[in-house]
Amino acid sequence: MxxxxxxxxxxxxxxxxxxxxxxxxxxxxxxxxxxxxxxxxxxxxxxxxxxxxxxxxxxxxxxxxxxxxxxxxxxxxxxxxxxxxxxxxxxxxxxxxxxxxxxxxxxxxxxxxxxxxxxxxxxxxxxxxxxxxxxxxxxxxxxxxxxxxxxxxxxxxxxxxxxxxxxxxxxxxxxxxxxxxxxxxxxxxxxxxxxxxxxxxxxxxxxxxxxxxxxxxxxxxxxxxxxxxxxxxxxxxxxxxxxxxxxxxxxxxxxxTHAPYLGLGPSAHSFFRHQRLANRRSLTAYINLLRRGELPVEFVETLSAEQLQFEYIFLRLRLREGIDLEDYRRRFGRELPQQYAGILHRLQEQQLVQLTDRTLRLTDRGWLLADAVATWF
Incomplete structure (x- = not known):
């Protein structure tokens, strides 16, 4: 469950x-x-x-x-x-x-x-x-x-x-x-x-x-x-x-933490079983489709392994605790420090991230530039 x-x-x-x-x-x-x-x-x-x-x-x-x-x-x-x-x-x-x-x-x-x-x-x-x-x-x-x-x-x-x-x-x-x-x-x-x-x-x-x-x-x-x-x-x-x-x-x-969620209502988004989907951004369309017994889905996207990894990194870095490297390995079967060794070295040189044996997290300076840091991955 x-x-x-x-x-x-x-x-x-x-x-x-x-x-x-x-x-x-x-x-x-x-x-x-x-x-x-x-x-x-x-x-x-x-x-x-x-x-x-x-x-x-x-x-x-x-x-x-x-x-x-x-x-x-x-x-x-x-x-x-x-x-x-x-x-x-x-x-x-x-x-x-x-x-x-x-x-x-x-x-x-x-x-x-x-x-x-x-x-x-x-x-x-x-x-x-x-x-x-x-x-x-x-x-x-x-x-x-x-x-x-x-x-x-x-x-x-x-x-x-x-x-x-x-x-x-x-x-x-x-x-x-x-x-x-x-x-x-x-x-x-x-x-x-x-x-x-x-x-x-x-x-x-x-x-x-x-x-x-x-x-x-x-x-x-x-x-x-x-x-x-x-x-x-x-x-x-x-x-x-x-x-x-x-x-x-x-x-x-x-x-x-990139856990699954279900969104209901017009324009709501969901993420489940590696798929992202969004409902119609129109109350009229939402109501009319459901009156016909149809789900009001605007789009469904199945995320690739690369997309899943990027989203996980982007979202997790927003948290003070950052990325649990063991959790990353369990999810994706890869060692993040080796996978992004060159990028992490440059980010550390700019004092934007802190890397330990267990975690990768943003520094205080990195938090100010979080969206920009995420684009490196």
Whole structure:
């Protein structure tokens, strides 16, 4: 039995689309019920292929999953447990926008069985939230965390955005301090990316806004590391910090350790049995195909041995612990230090990696250049 698989459910609805967001989401909330019916069908159709697989994590992402009504969430949750083997001791996360939560909704989510809450805070300054297009206020964040604690959530993540136009060192340090004051178990700090096709990217092309330089991005990244590590958070992945190993995001570790996962919902991706597949990035197509009893698959790709090795290296190097050389040998039948001897020598000369008898990991400098380092392999 595969005991470390992850289950991701993409809920594609938002009250308003953030200008920087590249994830598939729509504002046609009147289609939520039709989506739920289609999702229930996809769950049923996918289940036979995953017989014998135990899912250690369930993650509701989006979009804004907290927009779903209680009855809709109950039906989805029941269907997941009816058709899949869900580990009773698993990690069950729901992403939420602080502007969509009430004390009653939080109590319901906890009673349903969700045990981890991830709040898209981004900033603790109203003018920065307005620039980013967020619908919530700082007061709502503070209130939501308090109400989540009262509802029984003891594993809360806060997302913070770093290095975007208009941010200052003072405002960022203030956001970090206010986040830490709420005592979340986990913090994620992401640099704003101007993704092609987004409103923010178009504004950049028109010269209305400009991204920060790489040097400035690195400076804010280092501020986050210094502040959060000083407050007792362990940086276990490039963008993620946890209060001890008990609170690392188990679902994201499935991605980073190249373990299998199933994605449900429009635009969701899966990785299973050396295959990567993606669902259609259209709610209309998703619903229509499932109404006909067809899976809404956009593409299926069988990864070569070389692709699997590259992905494993790329993902594992994001982790503080890096690559376990023995695990690499078991998976691929090769000795990584010999396979990439010349590359590793050059990376060591540039102080980008550390190689021991057991592990290969990025240095602090290497973490700043992680994507570039990965292209060497």
């Amino acid at each position: 595969q005991s470390q698989a992850g289950l991701y459910i993409h809920i594609p609805f938002c009250q308003r689309k953030c200008e920087y967001c590249d994830f598939y989401s729509i504002t046609r909330l009147e289609e939520m019920e039709a989506f739920v019916e289609a999702l229930l069908t996809e769950i049923r159709l996918r289940a036979p292929e995953f017989a014998g697989v135990r899912f250690a994590t369930v993650f509701f992402g989006g979009g804004t999953p907290s927009l779903l009504g209680e009855a809709q969430l109950e039906r989805i949750w029941a269907a997941l447990h009816r058709h899949f083997d869900i580990d009773p001791g698993g990690e069950f996360t729901l992403e939420a926008n602080p502007g969509t939560l009430t004390p009653e909704k939080l109590r319901f989510l906890k009673s349903l069985g969700l045990n981890r809450l991830s709040l898209g805070v981004q900033s603790f300054h109203e003018h920065e939230l307005a620039f980013l297009g967020r619908i919530h206020t700082v007061e709502e964040v503070i209130a939501n965390v308090g109400h989540a604690r009262e509802a029984g959530f003891d594993n809360i993540n806060l997302d913070l955005m770093t290095a975007f136009p208009g941010i200052t060192e003072a405002s960022f340090r203030s956001s970090l301090a206010r986040a830490v004051a709420l005592q979340p178990e986990h913090l994620s700090c992401y640099t704003l990316i101007f993704e092609p096709g987004t409103v923010l990217y178009k504004r950049m092309r028109r010269g209305e806004v400009q991204p920060l330089s790489e040097e400035e991005e690195a400076r804010y990244y280092n501020i986050a590391r210094q502040v959060l590590e000083g407050e007792g958070y362990e940086q276990y992945e490039i963008s993620n910090f946890a209060r001890g190993k008990a609170h690392v995001c188990r679902h994201n570790l499935i991605y980073w």
